[in-house]
Amino acid sequence: MIRLTSYLVSRWFVGSGRFVTLVDPSTEEILAEASSEGADFGAALDHARQVGSPALRALSFAERALLLKDMAVILHANREEFLDIAQKNGGNTRGDAKFDVDGAIGTLAAYATFGEALARRVGDRRFLTDGDMFPLTRSPRFVGQHVWVPRTGVAVHINAFNFPAWGTFEKAAVALLAGIPIISKPATATALLTWRMTQVLVASGRLPEGCFQLVVGSTGDLLSRLGPQDHLAFTGSNATGSLLRGTPGFASRSVRVTVEADSLNATVSGPDVEPGSDLWNTFVRNIVTDMTQKTGQKCTAIRRVFVPEAHADALQEALVDALAGVVVGNPLTPGVTMGPVSTASQLKDALAGIGALSEHATVVCGGAERVAGRGAPDGKGYYVAPTVLRATDPKNAGPVHDLEVFGPVVTIVPYDGTAESAADLVALGQGSLVASAVSDDRAWVERFALGAAPSLGRLLLLSSKVADQATAPGLVLPSMVHGGPGRAGGGEELGGERGLLFYMQRTALQGDSAVIGKAFAVAKEPVS
Secondary structure (H helix, E strand, C coil): EEECCCCEEEECCCCCCCCEEEEECCCCCCCECCCCCCCCHHHHHHHHHHHHHHHHHHCCHHHHHHHHHHHHHHHHCCHHHHHHHHHHCCCCHHHHHHHHHHHHHHHHHHHHHHHHHHHHHHCCCEEEEEEEEEEEECCEEEEEEEEECCCCCCCEECCCCCCCCHHHHHHHHHHHHCCCCCEEECHHHHHHHHHHHHHHHHHCCCCCCCCEECCCCCCCCCCHHHCCCCEEEEEECHHHHHHHHHCCCCHHCCEEEEECCCCCEEEEECCCCCCCCCHHHHHHHHHHHHHHHHHCCCCEEEEEEHHHHHHHHHHHHHHHHHHHHHHHCCCCCCCCECCCCCEEEEEEHHHHHHHCCCEEEEEEECCCCCCCECCCCCCCCCCCCCCEEECCCCCCCCCHHCCCCCCCCCCCEEEEECCCHHHHHHCCCCCCCEEEEEEECCHHHHHHHHHHHHHHHEEEECCCCCCCCCCCCCCCCCCCCCCCCCCHHCCEEECCCHHHHEEEEEEEEEEEHHHHHHHHCCCCCCCC
16 A cells, blocks of 8 residues: 655655545545654745745746746656546546646646746846836836735645645646745645655656645644745635634734635526527536536536526426436446546535435436446445436525535526526625626626626636637636635636736835836836
């Protein structure tokens, strides 16, 4: 059995006890064990601050971009091994494994491209300007200038179980380009992939010393040691995110925290979209994809489906027909198209969640019972059937607007077809990462978008002219902001260069235009 180790202070550390086992969720076979017991997190933070931070801040944006590009190339060279691990430890189909691993590699490559573009714009500068220099008094020489500079602390990244590759390296790409060293903590249950990817990167010798450390197991006293220059980026449940925000000393030391949490994402069909049309088929296809990809274990997956009352029966029939072809089982078995949920606790929560939803909505396929997986040993594996429910009262649907079931589950909610009602229903989720709408009625789309946008981090608007070119709603792109208000965490990640600002300090400079212009390599002539 493999024993996972943490990478701290430039060496591999073996935990001394309280090991947690990692299993194959398709068969429940034990794959590895992990512990961080006995780790010196104070030393790890010192190493990042005193070694990693100066090394990264000394690099130009061009040099940091080259680091990210090299990381992407190194990981891609070992892609097949990573896909195999994702299938075993994550219960992923090969397609789902690619979604995670290629997402990690692709985001590193994307941020390398962003860094190259940034370098062409700012040259060798290691900071960013915010606007132009401007006069503060009648004297044109006494000026103001805002700049963004890298902070001198550490980024602690706590990632969710569902994306051990992408979750780790999308955060890493942004922090490293900003010039901030990382201590990364994957969810232990699926950490085998993160651990192996880190091993490959460390063995390459390409990582600057102190810029990337890995914790496999508990964080111990790590978080309580964070200070005013440090950052915490968390992906996971809203409940855990709230607890982390309340870590003793965070408020008094002003530790920066961003949270990307669970989300009751929605998709909406406008009243003009007729069943059987190309746009309708896109609507149905996106729902089925989000239900079955990663077994519905995506923070961006569709949970609520709003459809005009006149089309509700047609949608129900279309989803039931499409899901009838889904084969649940061990992803290594030929013909399987959807694997298990990732852990025993996720299985328990998913089944309990379906039961809670069914008290206020009718189950039309699937249900709240564990199912047998094709190719799995009898009674083994964490399998859930793709489940569709249907509510009757859109605004009084109980947990439909309050409870996220993290699995292959959606609820159809018929509504009156107006844009205003659709926006109000989306808002009942109390803040979501993403929603999508399909319609060719521009006036309807405009009213819906303006009404729904305050409740969303991202909104995908699909019309007939772009439906065949657009990405699916559950796909997070490096160039677009990822995050959302309210229960979605209130944070932001990615978004191209916008993501760097979480790790930087905006400072207002006041003084002699010649001095500021020379010290910060900005135009000496103020803009009046």
